[in-house]
Amino acid sequence: xxxxxxxxxxxxxxxLGIYSAIVTIYLLFILNSFSGxxxxxxxxxxxxxxxxxxxxxxxxxxxxxxxxxxxxGRVGFR
Amino acid sequence: MGLLAxxxxxxxxxxxxxxxxGGFLAAPVMYVLGVPINYVVGTDLTHMxxxxxxxxxxxxSMGHVDIKLGILMxxxxxxxxxxxxxxxxxxxxxxxxxxxxxTTYIVILMGVAIFVAWESRRALRAVRVEKLTAExxxxxxxxxxxxxxINIPPMIRLPESGIGSxxxxxxxxxxxxxxxLAGMLxxxGGFIRMPALVYFIGCPTHVAIGTDLFEIIISxxxxxxxxxxxxxxxxxxALVMHTGAxxxxxxxxxxxxxxxxxxxxxxxSILPAIGALLVLYKLISxxxxx
Numbered sequence: 001x002x003x004x005x006x007x008x009x010x011x012x013x014x015x016l017g018i019y020s021a022i023v024t025i026y027l028l029f030i031l032n033s034f035s036g037x038x039x040x041x042x043x044x045x046x047x048x049x050x051x052x053x054x055x056x057x058x059x060x061x062x063x064x065x066x067x068x069x070x071x072x073g074r075v076g077f078r
Numbered sequence: 079m080g081l082l083a084x085x086x087x088x089x090x091x092x093x094x095x096x097x098x099x100g101g102f103l104a105a106p107v108m109y110v111l112g113v114p115i116n117y118v119v120g121t122d123l124t125h126m127x128x129x130x131x132x133x134x135x136x137x138x139s140m141g142h143v144d145i146k147l148g149i150l151m152x153x154x155x156x157x158x159x160x161x162x163x164x165x166x167x168x169x170x171x172x173x174x175x176x177x178x179x180x181t182t183y184i185v186i187l188m189g190v191a192i193f194v195a196w197e198s199r200r201a202l203r204a205v206r207v208e209k210l211t212a213e214x215x216x217x218x219x220x221x222x223x224x225x226x227x228i229n230i231p232p233m234i235r236l237p238e239s240g241i242g243s244x245x246x247x248x249x250x251x252x253x254x255x256x257x258x259l260a261g262m263l264x265x266x267g268g269f270i271r272m273p274a275l276v277y278f279i280g281c282p283t284h285v286a287i288g289t290d291l292f293e294i295i296i297s298x299x300x301x302x303x304x305x306x307x308x309x310x311x312x313x314x315x316a317l318v319m320h321t322g323a324x325x326x327x328x329x330x331x332x333x334x335x336x337x338x339x340x341x342x343x344x345x346x347s348i349l350p351a352i353g354a355l356l357v358l359y360k361l362i363s364x365x366x367x368x
Contacts, residue, residue, distance in 0.1 A: 027317050
C-alpha cells in the first residue's frame with residue numbers, strides 16, 4: 001500500500017515538474033515575444049485584444065496540460 | 079512578478095480544493111501589490127478562467143463534474159447576477175450601497191461559515207459514531223430530501239451527482255438565488271454556490287467542487303470578455319498569476335482525493351469567515367460602520 005502511494009506521489013511529482021516547466025516557458029515566451037504587440041493591441045483594438053486574452057489563458061489552461069500528459073506517456077508513465 | 083505568481087499559486091490551491099474562484103483573497107492582495115484598481119477585477123477573472131479549466135479538467139478525470147447540473151445552474155445564475163447588479167444600482171442611487179451590501183455580505187458569509195462548520199462537525203461525528211461512510215454523512219439531509227421531493231415537472235436525473243430525480247425548477251431557482259447574491263455582493267459566488275450544491279441540491283461534496291469550477295469557467299469567461307472590452311484586463315498580469323495558479327490548481331484538485339466530504343466542508347467554513355472579516359474591517363476602517 002505504502003509502496004503504491006509512493007509510486008503515485010512520485011509520478012505526480014514528475015508530472016508537476018514537467019507541467020511547471022512548460023507553463024513557465026510558455027509565460028516567458030509570451031512575455032518576451034508578444035508583450036509589445038499586446039500592449040499596442042490593447043490601445044488600438046479592444047475586440048481582438050479581448051478574444052486574444054481569453055485564448056492565451058485557455059491555451060495555458062488546456063493545451064499545456066495535454067502536452068504534459070503526452071510527454072508523460074512518451075516517457076512511459078500513464 | 080514572483081509575488082503575483084505566488085499569489086496565483088495560493089489561490090490556485092485553495093480554489094481547486096474548495097471549488098471557489100478565490101477572488102476574495104486575490105483581489106485585495108493584487109491591489110496591495112500595486113495592480114491599478116481598474117485592472118484588479120477584470121484581470122482576476124481572466125486568471126480565474128485558466129485556473130478553473132485546469133482544476134475542472136482534473137476533477138472531471140476523477141468523475142467529479144456534473145456537466146448537466148453545471149449548465150442548468152449557469153443558465154439560472156446569469157440572470158440572477160444581472161438582477162443582483164440592478165439592486166446594487168438602485169442602492170447606489172439611494173446612497174445606501176456600501177452599508178447595505180457590506181452588512182448583507184457579512185451576515186450571509188458568517189452565516190454560511192457557522193452553518194457549514196456546525197454541519198460538518200456533526201457529519202464527522204456521525205461517521206465516527208454511526209459508522210456511516212463519509213460520502214453518506216450529511217447532517218442536513220432532511221432538508222435536501224424535501225427539495226428533491228418537490229414534484230414540479232420537468233424532472234431530471236443527475237446520475238453523476240447520485241440524484242435519482244429532481245425538479246429542474248428547483249435547480250433553476252437555487253441557481254438564480256445564488257447568482258442574485260453573487261451579483262449583489264460583487265463576488266464570484268463560489269462561497270455560496272458550493273454549499274448550495276451540497277445542502278440544497280444534494281450533490282456529494284467532491285462533485286459540488288468540480289461542478290462549481292465548471293460553472294466558474296463559463297461565468298468568468300463571460301466576465302473576462304466584458305471587462306476586456308472595457309479595457310480592464312491586463313493579460314500579462316493574468317498570465318503571470320495563472321502560471322502559479324495552474325500549478326496550484328493541479329495540487330489542490332489532487333488533494334481532494336485524500337480528504338472526505340465532511341473534512342473538506344469543515345476546512346471550507348474558514349474561507350467565508352475570512353471574507354466576512356475582511357469586509358467588516360473595510361467597513362469599520364472607512365467609518366461606514368460604527
